[in-house]
Amino acid sequence: MSDFSDNVLNWFARHGRKDLPWQQELSPYVVWISEIMLQQTQVVTVIPFFNRFMATFPNVKALANADIDLVLHHWTGLGYYARGRNLHKAAKAIVNDYDGNLPVNVEQLCQLPGIGKSTAGAIAAIAYKQQAAILDGNVKRVLTRFHGIAGWPEHSAVKARLWQLDESLTPEIKVAQYTQAMMDLGATVCTRTKPGCDRCPLSEKCVAHHTDSIDQYPGRRPKKILPVKQVAMYMLQNKRNEVLLQKRPPTGIWGGLWSFPEADCPSEEPALLDDSIEVESSSKWPEVRHTFSHYHLDITPVHNKVRCQKNTIMDSGRWLWYPLDKPLEVGLAAPVKKLLRQLAQQPGN
Ligand code: SF4
Structure with missing residues (x-):
């Protein structure tokens, strides 16, 4: 074992966190779910989501058999919804192709939806005790600082160098502790701002x-100016205090989540406004901005009180009337969830 891994392991034994919920049972399923949730999301935010998710989907089979709406409901608030959709797809593949057990081999793990080399490495190292490296944000920060590696870590040449160093440093024994130690060191000592170099x-x-x-x-990351897109979201509220939601296509932004009917420009009406829905009053709300990694979306919410003659659109399975006073367990895009909450707080609702 090198001085590097020795020092990291000794530090972890004395100071590392060992009481996180996903450290209590280092099964492949638990490591997988926690690793996916921890991508781009802080530990304190993940803890309640992880606990709720495990209570509802305690194993791969439960996740594979669940309705995607329930999975996305448990993901609502965590962001990056492709992670939730991929978990569900991968769980089905694990049940169908591996009899419900996550594969042991890093290459096979990488074939599953949403599992990259680092997540596969974490599962192999922590759950299966194999000498596999991980390169998440915390490990990248420690390694670039320790070795003085310049450049954006996502740049292919920098990334290749980091993987090479990382693999050479990963020990053969105590690999599960070492992997957790590196993540913990990055999260608690070698932090983004004000790292604790003295400890x-x-x-x-x-x-x-x-x-x-x-x-x-x-x-x-090299700076780039994000483009701005515009959309109008129509909040159609009927007399029963329900708001019309539309299921988004399975791919693309907020894929598979429920959202309001939209139009590219606030003056246009959403496509569904046919004879079955009559608008009684309409008011435009202040614009809200939602930022994705590749563009800003400026949303103009339009609140319409409506009267419905018949419910023909409901037959397609892509629409639902969402009761404001009795929220449903479905996946909602973050701004939609916020607007529904604001609607529910409106006087008279
Ligand atoms: S905490 Fe300080 S000493 Fe330790 S790896 Fe980070 S920058 Fe280096």
């Missing part, structure tokens, strides 16, 4: 620490 087991040989250049690592 870091790697400070003696850390390049960034010794050259007083911590703020240069990891290198930033």
